[in-house]
Amino acid sequence: MILKIEGLTKKYGNLIAVNNISFEINRGEIFGLLGPNGAGKTTTLKCVLGLRKRNNGQIQINGKIAYLPEKKQLYKSLTVEKMIEINNFLTKDFSIKKAYELLSDFNIDKKIKISNLSHGMLTQIYIILTFSQNADLYILDEPTWGLDPLMRNKVLDLIREFTYNGKSVLYTSHILSEVEKIADRIAIMSKGQILEIDYLDNIKNKYTAISLPKEEKTKGYLWKSLEKENVWIVKNNKGEHITIDDIFEAIVKGEW
Numbered sequence: 001m002i003l004k005i006e007g008l009t010k011k012y013g014n015l016i017a018v019n020n021i022s023f024e025i026n027r028g029e030i031f032g033l034l035g036p037n038g039a040g041k042t043t044t045l046k047c048v049l050g051l052r053k054r055n056n057g058q059i060q061i062n063g064k065i066a067y068l069p070e071k072k073q074l075y076k077s078l079t080v081e082k083m084i085e086i087n088n089f090l091t092k093d094f095s096i097k098k099a100y101e102l103l104s105d106f107n108i109d110k111k112i113k114i115s116n117l118s119h120g121m122l123t124q125i126y127i128i129l130t131f132s133q134n135a136d137l138y139i140l141d142e143p144t145w146g147l148d149p150l151m152r153n154k155v156l157d158l159i160r161e162f163t164y165n166g167k168s169v170l171y172t173s174h175i176l177s178e179v180e181k182i183a184d185r186i187a188i189m190s191k192g193q194i195l196e197i198d199y200l201d202n203i204k205n206k207y208t209a210i211s212l213p214k215e216e217k218t219k220g221y222l223w224k225s226l227e228k229e230n231v232w233i234v235k236n237n238k239g240e241h242i243t244i245d246d247i248f249e250a251i252v253k254g255e256w
């Protein structure tokens with residue numbers, strides 16, 4: 001086990017951003033933390049990193065962490081090359097060789113100024129700086145946000161490569177199709193709580209969709225309201241097979 005979170009709670013004033021959540025990440029595992037905007041994902045990551053002071057709970061980390069933040073800020077007046085050199089100087093276990101390999105792989109000119117990078121290129125530079133660190137756990141907050149589909153796949157391949165060497169990944173994303181491609185286990189978070197946590201395949205097998213007349217209620221998430229009937233996502237193995245996108249939507253919007 002590389003990370004263990006038990007009963008984590010974080011409040012901002014009266015707002016409970018993270019409400020008593022627990023999960024752990026094993027070595028060599030890719031763990032996806034999913035949830036709608038404001039669910040508490042970034043706050044969870046920041047508590048793990050010690051960037052936010054938690055109100056309650058235990059966090060156990062067994063190794064070194066590399067972190068890719070959601071908000072990407074770099075010194076605008078520097079060139080990419082200078083930025084890599086500075087990171088090499090300041091960061092322990094940084095591989096400048098890997099940084100230049102990734103830079104050429106991403107096809108970015110090292111002489112370009114940070115201020116002249118497009119949004120997607122800035123994300124790529126951040127990815128290079130984070131992925132060139134030798135760590136046991138890579139915490140990635142929306143790593144593929146703003147990347148084109150080809151670049152996204154390249155980054156997903158790189159993330160997968162970490163696990164071949166026994167490294168672990170905790171990452172957040174809104175793009176479920178992407179999570180489906182690489183995550184081993186996922187947690188679905190909404191309003192500060194974890195509503196579902198399991199291996200992806202188990203979650204997909206656990207839920208099915210059933211349609212019921214409007215007046216009938218059942219134990220499940222109300223997913224869609226049609227003219228004459230309601231569609232519920234329920235935990236059993238009868239009914240229609242559904243995708244992880246649909247399960248996610250029902251869980252975060254529906255009342256059980």
Ligand SMILES: Nc1ncnc2c1ncn2[C@@H]1O[C@H](COP(=O)(O)OP(=O)(O)OP(=O)(O)O)[C@@H](O)[C@H]1O
Pocket residue numbers: 012015017035036037038039040041042043044070
């Ligand atoms: N520094 C802060 N001060 C006050 N409230 C905050 C602060 N940071 C986050 N929040 C609130 O805490 C809640 C959780 O925010 P958080 O950024 O953790 O969500 P998230 O799941 O990462 O969302 P997104 O997907 O939009 O990035 C939100 O209601 C947000 O407004």
